[in-house]
Amino acid sequence: MSKIISGKEVSAQVREQVRKECEELKAKGVDPGLAVIIVGDDPASRVYVNNKKKACADVGFVSEEYALPAETTQEELLALIDTLNSKPSVNGILCQLPLPEHLDEKAVINAISPLKDVDAFHPSNVGRIMIGDYHFLPCTPAGVMELIHSAGIEVSGKSCVVIGRSNIVGKPMAMLLLHENGTVTICHSRTKNLTEICREADILVAAVGRPKFVTGDMVKEGAAVLDVGINRDENGKLCGDVDFESVEPKAGFITPVPGGVGPMTIAMLMKNTLKAAKLQNGMD
Ligand code: BQF
Numbered sequence: 001m002s003k004i005i006s007g008k009e010v011s012a013q014v015r016e017q018v019r020k021e022c023e024e025l026k027a028k029g030v031d032p033g034l035a036v037i038i039v040g041d042d043p044a045s046r047v048y049v050n051n052k053k054k055a056c057a058d059v060g061f062v063s064e065e066y067a068l069p070a071e072t073t074q075e076e077l078l079a080l081i082d083t084l085n086s087k088p089s090v091n092g093i094l095c096q097l098p099l100p101e102h103l104d105e106k107a108v109i110n111a112i113s114p115l116k117d118v119d120a121f122h123p124s125n126v127g128r129i130m131i132g133d134y135h136f137l138p139c140t141p142a143g144v145m146e147l148i149h150s151a152g153i154e155v156s157g158k159s160c161v162v163i164g165r166s167n168i169v170g171k172p173m174a175m176l177l178l179h180e181n182g183t184v185t186i187c188h189s190r191t192k193n194l195t196e197i198c199r200e201a202d203i204l205v206a207a208v209g210r211p212k213f214v215t216g217d218m219v220k221e222g223a224a225v226l227d228v229g230i231n232r233d234e235n236g237k238l239c240g241d242v243d244f245e246s247v248e249p250k251a252g253f254i255t256p257v258p259g260g261v262g263p264m265t266i267a268m269l270m271k272n273t274l275k276a277a278k279l280q281n282g283m284d
Contacts, residue, residue: 003151010267034052036052039100053065059274061273078111088280097168109121143267147264148203160174164208208229
C-alpha cells in the first residue's frame with residue numbers, strides 16, 4: 001500500500017501562494033501578465049492552453065492568447081514574439097509545443113527573451129539550470145520536485161532514476177535531483193537492463209511517453225514513483241507512464257494520472273510568471 005501524492009492538492013497550495021503574492025504586487029502597481037501562443041488546432045494543445053489561461057485567471061494574472069492558424073509562417077511567428085518581448089505588460093511568453101512541422105521550434109525558443117521565458121526552454125536558461133544559478137525552472141521537473149518536497153521525501157544520498165532524456169523533462173529533472181544531492185541515473189530507449197536499474201531506485205521518475213510502461217516488477221519496495229506521462233490507454237482513458245495497478249501496492253509513494261504531476265506543471269508556470277513580473281520590475 002502506498003501513499004498517493006495528490007498533485008491536485010499540492011498545486012492548489014502553490015496557486016494560493018502565487019495568488020497572495022500577486023495581490024501584493026498589484027498593490028505596488030505591478031500587474032503580472034502571461035502571453036500564450038498557440039499555432040494550429042492540435043486538440044491536446046488546446047486543452048493545455050485552456051488550463052493555463054484558467055490558472056492565470058485563478059491567481060489574478062492577465063493572460064493574452066495568440067491563436068495563430070496552422071499556416072502561420074516562421075517570420076510571422078517571430079514577429080509576434082518580437083512584439084511581445086517589447087511589450088511591458090507581458091511578463092511571461094510561452095509558445096505551446098509541439099509546433100506544426102514547417103516551423104522551427106529551436107528558432108522560436110531562441111527568439112523569446114530569456115527574462116520572459118517562463119517555460120525555461122531558452123538555451124540561456126537551460127545553461128543557468130546546469131550551473132544552479134537560475135531564475136526559472138522548467139515547469140514539469142519543478143512540479144515533480146515540489147511533489148517530492150510536499151511528501152517529505154529526502155533526496156540527498158538517494159538513488160534516483162529518471163526514465164526519459166528529453167530537453168523538456170528528463171534532462172532537467174536529472175539536474176534538479178542532482179542539485180539536491182541525489183545519485184542520479186538517466187535511462188532511455190537504448191538502456192540495457194532497464195528493469196534492474198529501476199529496481200534500485202528509491203525515487204523513480206517516469207517520463208517515457210508510453211502508456212503503463214513502468215510495471216510493478218520494475219519498482220523497489222517502498223520507492224517513490226513520480227509519473228510524468230499523459231497518455232491514452234487502449235480504451236481511450238487518460239493514463240500515465242506507470243501501470244498504477246501493479247505499481248501502487250509496491251511503492252511507498254505514487255502520483256496518480258490525472259491529478260498528479262499535470263496540475264503541478266501548470267502551478268509552476270504561474271510561479272515562474274510571478275517571478276518574471278518581479279524580475280522585470282526590479283523586485284527580485
Ligand atoms: C491532470 C504536456 C505533453 C506534451 C506537451 C492537468 C495538464 C495535464 C494533466 C496540463 C502538458 C501536460 C502540458 C493534468 C500542460 C501537463 O489533471 O492530470 C494539467 O495542462 N499540462 C503542456 O502544456 O504541454 C504538454 C504534455
